[in-house]
Amino acid sequence: MARPPTPRAGSPHMDIELMKQLEFTDDGSARRLRGVSGRLVAAIVTDIASPFYSEVNRVTEDRLAEDHCMMLMCGIGLQADQEARMLTWLQEQGVRGIVISPVRDDLTRLQEISGRGTPVVLLDRLPGRADLCAVSVDHRAGGILAGEHLLRLGHRRIAFLGPSPVTVTAVKERRQGLREAMRDAGLDPDRDLVDIRVPAPNLVEAADAAVNMIVTMKDPVTAIACMNDMTALGVLQGLGRHGVHVPEEISVIGYDDVTFASRLAPALSTIRQPTHALGRTAAELLLEEAEPGHQHRTARFQPQLIVRASTAKAG
Secondary structure (H helix, E strand, O other): OOOOOOOOOOOOOOOOHHHHHHHOOHHHHHHHOOOOHHEEEEEEOOOOHHHHHHHHHHHHHHHHHHOOOEEEEEOOOOOOOHHHHHHHHHHHOOOOOEEEEOOOOOOOOHHHHOOOOEEEEEEOOOOOOOEEEEEEHHHHHHHHHHHHHHHHHOOOEEEEEEEEOOOOOEEEEEEEEHHHHHHHHOHHHHHHHHEEEOOOOOHHHHHHHHHHHOOOOOOOEEEEEOHHHHHHHHHHHHHHHHOOOOOOOOOOOOOOOOOHHOEEEEEEEEEEEEEEHHHHHHHHHHHHHOOOOOOOOOEEEEEEEEHHHHHOOOO
């Protein structure tokens, strides 16, 4: 079988399908991507098709290209075992560094990799007690922004669409912020916040299907807060299918502010993450780790409420 051509620096990022095409022997040196591994940085995310991760990784890739590096994008879903296998494979290839949005709460493995000399930068995740570089957004603050916006509009019974299972720290923090905003407004989130689980990976289709339950509730909600804009897209599709008008009957707010959010009908209110700052800072932290005396640091950014046509006063 002929070997695929060696990717060139500056070419479009590779995805996991390229990794599947490559065949290696048990010889470690033979398994390396010849002439590439010293310039190869891996970006591990839950979903390479996600518009949010695509926007962040595009900026990261552009910044790395300035230093003659190329980037391999790897999607692992929400599977901790797939994350572990991917990390093992990348270490075998001798990659220059890893940017990762981890599935696991335990960051011990990533700290060990960093300690052995492979730079690791956490994306959209705080390091906690781990000695690692990280770039993140204050997602608790983002949840508060979404909650306060809906509460100012008079909504008192709200649905939150989150993943099943809830393993992603960023989403947990968004839900926490939403609950906090409701408590501060004198509501009981255990009673007035309806948690709806949306199974990955097909978020749009799953969110669309979840609307079937929302529109048949005996005690209906007047607003839906979504864990991200992809989920909000599915919700808008589902509500349209049921003839429910947004925002006249139900308000919908997303999270991320990806490119398509402003182009939906109605245009989506959402919480904006600074994708450019996240992507560029992740690349710069990774490159800085090669410098003598580098100290691990965390860059944390603030989200922003973007009000558009999908939210309005409760009827």
